Amino acid sequence: MSGKNFKMLSNPFNLQNPVTVQILGICSALAVTVKLKPAIVMGLSVIVVTAFSNLVISWMRNSIPPRIRIIVQLVVVATMVILVDQVLRAFVYDVSKQLSVYVGLIITNCIIMGRLEAFAMGNKPWPSFIDGIGNGIGYAVILIVVATVRELFGSGTLLGFKIVPQAFFDAGYVNNGMMIMPTMALILVGVIIWIQRSYFKQLNEKE
C-alpha cells in the first residue's frame, strides 16, 4: 500500500476522526455503547457499509446525474445496510436484537453520506474503499472506547464477563447507574475530545 493510501487509512483514526473531530454519528455512538459486544458489532457493520458504499458509488460516480446523486447514494447505502442486517440476523441474532433499529439507522449515519459526498464522488474506487475502511475504523474505535468504560463501570463486566471482583461489591462498591444512561456516553465522548485536543494542538480553532 502506498504512503498516500496509508495516510487515508490512518488519518480518520486520529486527526480526522469522524466522531471526535467532525462530530458525526454521535447519535448511534450514544445509543449502542451500553455494552461492549453490540458496540463492536455496530463498529464492524459501519466499517463494512462505509467501505462498500464508497466502492460502489466511486465506480458509478461518472454516470450518476448530479441532481439526483443523493437518492442514488441512499439506494446504495440502504442496500448495504439491508445486507448487513440480514447477515447479523443470521449469525448473531441476540446482538442484532440488542442493536434493534440502530442497524437500520446506519442508513442515516452522517459519516457514510459525508464520505460518499466528500470522497467517493471525486476519487477512484480503490482509494475510496480504503477511505471507507479508515473512517469506519475511526468510528468503531471511539465506540469501543466509550463502550468499554460504560460497561466496566455501569455493569462491572466486559463482553459479559465479570471484571469487577465480588470483594469490591462486598466492600460497598456499587455500579454507576449514570453509565447506563446516554448522558454519560455524551460526557465520555466529550472527555475523549478534550483529551485529544489537549494533546494535538493543531485541532484547536485559531482565535
Add this chain to the structure above:
Amino acid sequence: MKSLRNFLDKKKPLFLPGGKLSKFGSTFGAFETFLFTPNHTSKTGSHIHDTIDLKRTMTVVIIALLPTLLFGSWNIGYQNGLAFGVERSIIENFIFGFLKVLPIMIVSYGVGLGIEFIVAQIRGHEVNEGFLVTGILIPLILPVNIPLWMVALATAFAVIFGKEIFGGTGYNVMNVALIARAFLFFAYPSEMSGDLVWVYDLAGNTPVDGFSGATPLAYAAQNASSEIASFKDMFLGLIPGSIGETSTLAVLIGAAVLIFTGIGSWKIMLATVLGTLFMGGICNLFPANEYMSIPAYTHLVMGGFAFGAVFMATDPVTASSTEKGKWIYGFMIGILVVLIRVFNPAYPEGMMLAILLMNVWAPLIDYFVIEGHVKRRLKRAKIKANA
C-alpha cells in the same frame, strides 16, 4: 497577627514570578487573601469598588447556612433516637449528628478544594472562593447514610464537569452542588432515594414498631396523605430528609440573613413561593387523586423546597440576572416543582430537577427580557420622533 504578616511577606518572593515556587503562586495568593484583606489597587479603568468582594459574599452565605447545618445535625440524632427508641439530650443529639455530618463535609471540601487548587495552578489563575459555599451545600442536600466515596466522586464530577470545563467560578451554567446531587441521584439511586436512606443506620437494622423512615414526600407520592407529618412538624423540621433541608424555620433564618445583607434575591424567593402556590392551587381545584388535593401551602414545607428556593435558586451565577427575569425564573421553578412532585411518581422530590432545568433556561429568559426592553425603548423613541 503581625508575626503572621511578617512571615507571609518573607515567603512571598518565593512565589512571585521568577521565584523558586512560582508554580504555586496562586496557592500562596489564596492563603494570603484568606488571612488578610487584599491590598490590590486597580491600575486601569474604574477605581470604585464595592467593599464586599467574593470572599465576604461567600462568608455571609455560609453564616446563613449555619442554622440549617446546626438543626440538621441535631435532627440526625433525633431521628436516629426515634427510630431505635434511644433517649438523648439535645446536646447529645447534636453531637451524634454532627459527627455524622463532619466526615461528609471534610470529604466534600477536601476533594472540591483539591481540584480547584490543582486547576488554578495549571491555568495560572487565582484560586476562587466559589467552592467555599458549594462545599457546605453538598453535604446539606445529601442523605446522612451516603457512603463517603460517593460524596468524593460526585463532588469531583460536579466541580470538573459542572464548573471547571466552563471556565471556573462564575462561568458555570448550572448550580454545582445540585449537579453533584443529580449525579448521585441518577448514578446510585438506591443510596439516594427510598425510605431507608434518610435516617442514620436504618438500612439493615430493625427500628421500633411504627417507624418507617419515609419522608412526607414519599407518603404523598404514595397518595397516603393521612400519613404526612403535621404542618408544624414539617415547618420545624422534625421529619426524615436530607441533612440540611428538613427545617423550613432554619432555612427562613438563613433567608433573613441573605435578604438583609442583600446577597440573596428576595424576588426569586418570593416568585418561587408564588409559583408553587399557583400550581398547587390549580391541583387543588382539580383533585384527581389524593396528592393533588393536599393544600398547596404544604408543598412549601415538604422536602427540599425551602432550602432550594433560598440557597439554590438564588445562586447569582446561575439565576436570571434581569429584574423581570428573576420573577419569571422563580415562578417557573415553583410551577415545575409541583409538576414533577405530583405528576411524576418516579421522582418524589422535584426541587433539584426544577432548579437545574431553570438554570439552563435563565440566559434565554434574560435574553427575551432585554430584547423586550430594547423594543419598548425603540418604540418610545419613534413615537417621539413622529410627534
